[in-house]
Amino acid sequence: MSRPQLPEPPLTRTGAEPPLVDAETDLRPTPEVAAARRRLRSHPALLLLGIVLASVNMRAALAGVSPLLGEISDHYGLSATTGSLVTTIPLVFMGLASPLAPRLARRWGTEAVLLAALVLLCGGVLLRVAPPLVALFAGGALVGSGIALLNVLMPGLIKRDFPHRAAGMTALYTTAMIGGATLSAAAAVPLENALGGWRGSLASWSLPAAVAAAAWLPQALLARRGTRHGQAAAVPVRTATANATAAGPKSGSGRGRGLARSPLAWQVTLFMGLQSLIAYVTIAWMPTILTDDGMSKGAAGLVFAFSTLVQMAGSFLVPLLAGRMRSQRLLAVAVAALMASGIAGLLVAPAGGAWLWAALIGVGQGGSVGLALTMMVLRTSDAHTSARLSGMAQTWGYLLAAAGPLVLGAVHQATGGWALPIGLMLAVCAALALLGLGAGRDRVIRP
Numbered sequence: 001m002s003r004p005q006l007p008e009p010p011l012t013r014t015g016a017e018p019p020l021v022d023a024e025t026d027l028r029p030t031p032e033v034a035a036a037r038r039r040l041r042s043h044p045a046l047l048l049l050g051i052v053l054a055s056v057n058m059r060a061a062l063a064g065v066s067p068l069l070g071e072i073s074d075h076y077g078l079s080a081t082t083g084s085l086v087t088t089i090p091l092v093f094m095g096l097a098s099p100l101a102p103r104l105a106r107r108w109g110t111e112a113v114l115l116a117a118l119v120l121l122c123g124g125v126l127l128r129v130a131p132p133l134v135a136l137f138a139g140g141a142l143v144g145s146g147i148a149l150l151n152v153l154m155p156g157l158i159k160r161d162f163p164h165r166a167a168g169m170t171a172l173y174t175t176a177m178i179g180g181a182t183l184s185a186a187a188a189v190p191l192e193n194a195l196g197g198w199r200g201s202l203a204s205w206s207l208p209a210a211v212a213a214a215a216w217l218p219q220a221l222l223a224r225r226g227t228r229h230g231q232a233a234a235v236p237v238r239t240a241t242a243n244a245t246a247a248g249p250k251s252g253s254g255r256g257r258g259l260a261r262s263p264l265a266w267q268v269t270l271f272m273g274l275q276s277l278i279a280y281v282t283i284a285w286m287p288t289i290l291t292d293d294g295m296s297k298g299a300a301g302l303v304f305a306f307s308t309l310v311q312m313a314g315s316f317l318v319p320l321l322a323g324r325m326r327s328q329r330l331l332a333v334a335v336a337a338l339m340a341s342g343i344a345g346l347l348v349a350p351a352g353g354a355w356l357w358a359a360l361i362g363v364g365q366g367g368s369v370g371l372a373l374t375m376m377v378l379r380t381s382d383a384h385t386s387a388r389l390s391g392m393a394q395t396w397g398y399l400l401a402a403a404g405p406l407v408l409g410a411v412h413q414a415t416g417g418w419a420l421p422i423g424l425m426l427a428v429c430a431a432l433a434l435l436g437l438g439a440g441r442d443r444v445i446r447p
Contacts, residue, residue: 020366023030024143030154031321041237046173046335050219051154055173056115056180058150061125061143062090063308066283067301068198073197076133087284088402089137091276094151095145095399098391101152108159110153113222115216117153121146122209129199137266146209149396156387166377167323174315174370177307180208184304189298225427254278259385259390259392262445268375268389271332273397274432275368277404278339281425282307284405286346289418293350300354307358307365314366328378332373332436340366340429368432373438382444387447389403404428 004050050194059297065086102114120142154173162169186203191201259265286307290300317333322328342360344355376393380386408421415421 002119003444036384046215047218049211050114050215051157051169052176053208053215054118054150055154055176057118057205057209057212058122058147058154058177059181060184060208060282061121061147061183061202062087062184063283064188064205066186066285066304067188067287067297068192068201069284069288070297071192071198071326076136080407080413081410084284084405085137086140087280088406089140090144090147091280091398091402091405093141095395095397095402097145098149098152098395098398100269101149102387102391104149105153105299106139109220109223110157110398111216114153115150115159115213115220117146117149118209118213119146120149122206122213125209126203127207128138129203132136147392148398150415151398152264152387152391155373155390156383158246159377159380159383159386163383167319167374169368169378170374171316171319174319174366175312175371176365178369182308183307184310185301185308191303217244256387259388259445264379264439264441264443265389265392267395267435268372269393269398271375271432271435271439272372273400274394274428274435275335275365275372276397276401278343278425278432279369280401281404281408282365285408286358286361286411289346289350289422290354291417295351296353303354303358306355307362310359310362311366311369314363314368315370318367319370322374322378324443328371328375328440329343329437330440331367332440333433335367335371336433336436339368340364340426341434342419343425343429347419349391350398350418371436373442379439379443379445381444385445 069083069086072078072086073080078086101113104116108116124139124144126139126148127135127142129135130139155170158166158169158173187204188201191204195201195204215265218329270357282304286299287304290303295303305314315333316329322331326330337397338360341364342357345357345360350357372393376390377386382387408424411421411424412418
């Protein structure tokens with residue numbers, strides 16, 4: 001029996017390649033925007049530079065706060081619970097702003113929204129160091145909102161422009177993201193000493209955001225040049241995928257159902273959320289755990305930076321391995337086990353084995369975030385679904401992650417120690433491994 005043929009997508013005017021499809025929504029760009037994006041793809045160095053520079057800023061503004069959290073709390077007289085809001089508020093807004101990304105990209109285009117996100121991030125970093133306490137939290141909200149837009153749109157952009165190199169490009173941008181966080185964490189205390197305090201150290205990270213925005217400016221202008229008098233940059237498209245969706249769901253795939261009704265989509269979302277919770281608890285409290293055990297502030301900052309640095313190994317290797325495997329369940333359990341081993345070490349001998357614990361946690365965290373981002377691509381059949389899953393995973397994932405620093409700060413304040421908070425983190429690692437067994441299955445979510 002011959003296999004039924006699905007309709008082929010229409011070719012471009014040249015007849016050589018299918019038209020580019022926006023990653024954010026079920027839209028096809030206007031011919032002018034599609035032509036502009038093809039011109040961008042003909043100069044991949046510019047696109048790659050923009051992706052790398054944007055990725056560098058996706059964690060730097062957060063990682064640079066952790067080694068300085070004690071000084072910030074002392075300056076404003078904040079308790080451990082209230083001080084944790086410095087890292088919690090950006091996470092909350094990373095979750096709240098994530099649903100806006102596809103809508104903004106639908107109206108203005110991915111490139112323009114990425115540019116706006118970097119400008120917003122730059123402004124938030126500067127507002128965060130203004131004298132009033134409210135500015136510290138308001139700036140954090142802007143920082144989180146800017147990062148949210150970058151987080152949601154980047155996987156869809158990669159799926160759209162690098163469909164056959166998605167795993168490798170995911171490895172590149174997650175490695176650049178972690179590299180920025182490493183540099184930020186390592187330089188936080190030296191910059192504090194050089195620039196006269198924690199405000200100068202935090203404000204310095206507005207410069208990389210401004211440089212990244214400058215790199216995206218020509219791309220945004222070129223992509224928007226195809227729009228006319230404020231018209232939408234894309235029009236609805238009904239592809240073979242959409243036709244298949246109308247035919248009804250396929251058992252186990254989630255086809256024909258919204259993502260919110262797909263168990264696989266929720267497993268990917270919760271995997272993203274729990275690995276983010278572990279990561280941001282580490283960002284918020286790892287230096288404090290070490291200094292409470294007698295380590296100096298400078299040494300604790302270096303250990304934290306080292307933990308962030310070795311994340312590059314996991315973030316680069318795990319997506320590449322995941323792209324070559326039909327199932328990623330073993331990888332999910334492995335990265336959870338690495339993090340659990342390092343966290344257990346912080347319970348037994350925080351300062352004594354700090355470098356070993358930092359290495360285990362770092363490799364596990366890098367692998368887990370790389371795996372989470374890769375699964376957004378591997379568990380979907382097209383760029384539209386990838387972008388929607390990215391939005392869902394990062395909306396609910398970061399709202400879940402936001403509870404981590406706050407809850408552990410409150411538990412630490414209530415108990416006066418770190419034993420119970422660290423025990424709770426080990427339970428989170430176990431839950432992450434279980435979710436990975438589901439999210440790592442060789443299944444695909446279809447719209």
